[in-house]
Amino acid sequence: MSSDYEFSDDDGDYYDDGDMMDTQEDEDDDEMMGSYDDFKITPKGKHKSYEVEYESLSQDAVEQLMSADVEHICGIFGVDRDAALLLLRSMSWNKERLIEKYMDNATSVLCAAGIQVPEPTPETSRPHSTTARRSTRSTNKFLGLSSASKPKSPTPPAATSPKSFVCPICFDDSPDLTTRALVCEHQFCTGCWATYICSKIRDEGEHAIRCMAEGCHIIAPDTFVRTVLSSEDGDPEENALALSRFHELVVRHFVASNASLKYCPYPGCTNTVSCPSASSKSSLILMVPTVSCGARGIGGQSVSASQVLEKGGGLGIQAKEHKFCFGCPIDGDHRPLICTVARMWIKKCRDDSETANWIKSNTKECTNCLSTIEKNGGCNHMTCKKCKHEFCWVCMGPWSEHGTQWYSCNRYDEKAGIDARDAQSRSRASLERYLHYYNRWANHEQSAKLSIDLYAKTEKKMEDMQVTSALTWIEVQFMKKAVEEVDKCRMTLKWTYAMAYYLAKGNEKDLFEDNQRDLEKAVEDLSELLESPIEPETIPQLRQKVTDKTVYVQNRNEIVLEDTANGFLEGRWKWNAVVEGFDEPERLEY
Amino acid sequence: MDARLRRVTREIADCKNDKTSSIKIETIDESPFHLKGSFPGPEGTPYQGGNFEIDIVIPESYPFQPVKMKFITKVYHPNVSSASGAICLDILKDAWSPVLTLKSTLISLQSLLCSPEPNDPQDAEVAKHYMTSKASFEETATYWTHIYAGGPGSKDAKQLNSGDDVAIAGLEHTHVDRFVELGFPKAKVVDALRRLNYRGNNIRNIPDDRVIEELLK
Ligand SMILES: [Zn+2]
Ligand SMILES: [Zn+2]
Ligand SMILES: [Zn+2]
Ligand SMILES: [Zn+2]
Ligand SMILES: [Zn+2]
Ligand SMILES: [Zn+2]
Numbered sequence: 165m166s167s168d169y170e171f172s173d174d175d176g177d178y179y180d181d182g183d184m185m186d187t188q189e190d191e192d193d194d195e196m197m198g199s200y201d202d203f204k205i206t207p208k209g210k211h212k213s214y215e216v217e218y219e220s221l222s223q224d225a226v227e228q229l230m231s232a233d234v235e236h237i238c239g240i241f242g243v244d245r246d247a248a249l250l251l252l253r254s255m256s257w258n259k260e261r262l263i264e265k266y267m268d269n270a271t272s273v274l275c276a277a278g279i280q281v282p283e284p285t286p287e288t289s290r291p292h293s294t295t296a297r298r299s300t301r302s303t304n305k306f307l308g309l310s311s312a313s314k315p316k317s318p319t320p321p322a323a324t325s326p327k328s329f330v331c332p333i334c335f336d337d338s339p340d341l342t343t344r345a346l347v348c349e350h351q352f353c354t355g356c357w358a359t360y361i362c363s364k365i366r367d368e369g370e371h372a373i374r375c376m377a378e379g380c381h382i383i384a385p386d387t388f389v390r391t392v393l394s395s396e397d398g399d400p401e402e403n404a405l406a407l408s409r410f411h412e413l414v415v416r417h418f419v420a421s422n423a424s425l426k427y428c429p430y431p432g433c434t435n436t437v438s439c440p441s442a443s444s445k446s447s448l449i450l451m452v453p454t455v456s457c458g459a460r461g462i463g464g465q466s467v468s469a470s471q472v473l474e475k476g477g478g479l480g481i482q483a484k485e486h487k488f489c490f491g492c493p494i495d496g497d498h499r500p501l502i503c504t505v506a507r508m509w510i511k512k513c514r515d516d517s518e519t520a521n522w523i524k525s526n527t528k529e530c531t532n533c534l535s536t537i538e539k540n541g542g543c544n545h546m547t548c549k550k551c552k553h554e555f556c557w558v559c560m561g562p563w564s565e566h567g568t569q570w571y572s573c574n575r576y577d578e579k580a581g582i583d584a585r586d587a588q589s590r591s592r593a594s595l596e597r598y599l600h601y602y603n604r605w606a607n608h609e610q611s612a613k614l615s616i617d618l619y620a621k622t623e624k625k626m627e628d629m630q631v632t633s634a635l636t637w638i639e640v641q642f643m644k645k646a647v648e649e650v651d652k653c654r655m656t657l658k659w660t661y662a663m664a665y666y667l668a669k670g671n672e673k674d675l676f677e678d679n680q681r682d683l684e685k686a687v688e689d690l691s692e693l694l695e696s697p698i699e700p701e702t703i704p705q706l707r708q709k710v711t712d713k714t715v716y717v718q719n720r721n722e723i724v725l726e727d728t729a730n731g732f733l734e735g736r737w738k739w740n741a742v743v744e745g746f747d748e749p750e751r752l753e754y
Numbered sequence: 755m756d757a758r759l760r761r762v763t764r765e766i767a768d769c770k771n772d773k774t775s776s777i778k779i780e781t782i783d784e785s786p787f788h789l790k791g792s793f794p795g796p797e798g799t800p801y802q803g804g805n806f807e808i809d810i811v812i813p814e815s816y817p818f819q820p821v822k823m824k825f826i827t828k829v830y831h832p833n834v835s836s837a838s839g840a841i842c843l844d845i846l847k848d849a850w851s852p853v854l855t856l857k858s859t860l861i862s863l864q865s866l867l868c869s870p871e872p873n874d875p876q877d878a879e880v881a882k883h884y885m886t887s888k889a890s891f892e893e894t895a896t897y898w899t900h901i902y903a904g905g906p907g908s909k910d911a912k913q914l915n916s917g918d919d920v921a922i923a924g925l926e927h928t929h930v931d932r933f934v935e936l937g938f939p940k941a942k943v944v945d946a947l948r949r950l951n952y953r954g955n956n957i958r959n960i961p962d963d964r965v966i967e968e969l970l971k
Contacts, residue, residue: 333852363818378851
């Protein structure tokens with residue numbers, strides 16, 4: 165919520181804004197941008213240089229976007245919604261490519277999308293795999309599906325009860341067993357289908373659910389998944405959960421396929437942010453696209469603003485907005501430092517502390533999406549469950565490079581050797597240089613983590629104040645505001661240390677560090693004030709002092725953010741290390 | 755009865771009843787979900803004559819999620835980790851289908867021994883060995899079968915403690931000795947030469963300096 169920065173000098177006004185904003189947010193999340201703009205000092209559509217224009221979308225809103233694409237494809241190809249959905253999903257929602265490929269060879273596109281059974285070819289069997297155990301009831305009826313006919317995914321087949329059928333999975337042969345099959349006609353009992361689909365969705369987060377027969381590439385269309393999960397088979401509660409997760413997975417896939425959309429990374433949140441101006445890699449060297457999905461709260465228990473007010477603000481102070489970076493997977497707001505350099509810093513901090521047990525650890529982060537991956541079983545060919553990135557556990561390099569050049573897997577050994585040699589020759593001075601920045605960075609991070617305590621303490625003080633003075637709940641909000649401001653500025657400060665570590669020596673860096681110093685001093689002053697004991701008779705003065713200092717801190721923060729952001733737009737920042745998208749540094753510092 | 759238990763019990767029984775098959779599945783303890791499988795090494799391969807034991811763990815959502823298998827018996831093969839026995843095989847991962855059984859999966863492992871896939875290796879060093887010098891690779895694989903899988907002549911080898919570490923690493927005594935004579939400990943030399951794939955034609959690509967550098971690490 166960018167409007168947090170618009171802090172008017174008249175605090176009475178400000179608090180009204182805050183309350184109205186919260187109520188507004190509760191009422192219409194979708195119109196977030198519109199409603200907030202009313203409270204902004206800056207004219208509509210204009211952003212500060214460190215802000216980016218974006219829009220927050222609910223899952224329903226994204227589903228509407230998807231629907232539009234689906235309708236479009238239905239109209240052009242004359243296929244049903246199920247088929248259109250599978251086609252779009254198989255092409256990562258790239259309509260243009262889909263249309264082109266489909267016009268070129270509809271059959272092969274339909275087969276690749278798992279909608280149609282391919283003509284049998286002699287060498288379909290894969291090495292080291294036993295041949296598919298086909299159901300005795302399978303027929304070739306659908307194998308001859310002509311490409312000229314309008315491909316329709318099968319209407320969800322009514323569960324049938326064939327005679328003398330043994331389910332090849334559960335070995336159940338009871339006469340009243342009901343079965344289902346996809347277009348490929350591979351029959352399985354309805355119970356097995358339900359368990360299988362649930363497991364695929366729940367355990368693997370998979371939305372492209374293949375037929376259960378070995379080597380069969382037919383994919384269950386949405387209607388089939390919905391029919392199975394709303395039938396009597398299996399645990400109704402599990403099924404309902406799986407079905408809603410399935411919808412979410414399809415939406416996530418759509419969002420992930422679209423460079424100008426990003427799913428809110430907060431656990432349990434299903435909102436999406438649209439930010440076309442940050443959709444290209446080149447835009448990310450000019451700005452930091454910090455966005456917010458419009459919801460608040462953590463752990464799937466998003467709280468509404470009205471709840472916050474009812475509970476006397478207790479939750480309000482902790483229910484943080486879902487702020488994240490549109491350009492990279494780093495948690496929270498890493499302004500003013502751009503994504504690439506912020507990631508370089510994080511990687512550096514991690515490598516330096518973990519080189520020793522790097523290879524031995526059982527969890528690693530996916531090199532693509534940074535989600536944590538646990539090694540399961542022992543095979544080094546890893547596939548990230550979240551983004552499907554395939555990589556090598558040993559060297560963390562992409563698996564695609566291992567296909568023909570598997571020997572690059574020795575990179576780990578070599579890397580360890582280079583690191584060790586570097587460590588020996590690394591001069592004391594440069595280590596101290598790193599530690600200088602690192603300690604300050606870590607300190608602000610630590611303080612931000614402890615802010616939960618500060619929030620709790622402040623809340624207590626706010627309650628006391630209402631008892632010992634004539635101030636109302638609304639009037640003691642200045643404390644809350646101050647704590648929030650301190651927290652936010654510590655975040656800025658934290659990243660300025662990472663930035664300063666990589667900034668090339670010179671005037672620009674000196675000015676940057678001057679601004680950093682002023683902000684740091686202001687933040688520490690305000691922090692101290694917040695920690696000081698409260699005397700009932702001096703509350704009015706305290707209120708004035710805290711409010712003044714909050715405004716000052718906010719201005720200092722504004723200066724750092726604004727100046728750094730302008731520096732990126734003007735190409736003013738020079739680095740002491742190689743940074744993608746920037747000129748080579750004049751001299752390297754290690 | 756729980757569906758997973760019913761299916762596993764049935765699979766074990768089917769396997770027991772099939773007298774013609776060489777694939778065996780047995781329980782290790784009370785748990786029906788932690789099993790041991792075994793099969794003979796395929797004829798006409800370096801694994802011939804060996805008996806290969808597999809650790810089988812049946813996950814909660816079996817057969818909808820793949821069974822977990824790894825070699826208990828040490829085996830020298832590009833798709834099997836020589837250290838941990840972990841296996842790189844598509845059907846144990848994304849190509850798994852619930853119609854596959856423990857037995858059919860064990861048969862797939864057996865056929866994996868016949869047809870290594872060095873382009874999708876689990877053990878990169880073994881794969882390198884396989885790619886650069888197939889004859890030498892087969893010699894080492896045969897030796898491993900002898901000393902670890904109870905292949906022909908294994909008794910003698912076992913009695914002579916744990917076998918010959920130079921042969922286990924797939925190296926030549928003459929090569930190892932050359933560097934040992936320079937004063938490096940034998941274990942270190944074996945380790946370095948194995949890492950460098952100091953075998954067959956590849957030796958030409960590895961100057962002595964490179965070996966020394968590796969030894970000094
Ligand atoms: Zn069944
Ligand atoms: Zn099928
Ligand atoms: Zn969110
Ligand atoms: Zn970022
Ligand atoms: Zn990933
Ligand atoms: Zn690798």
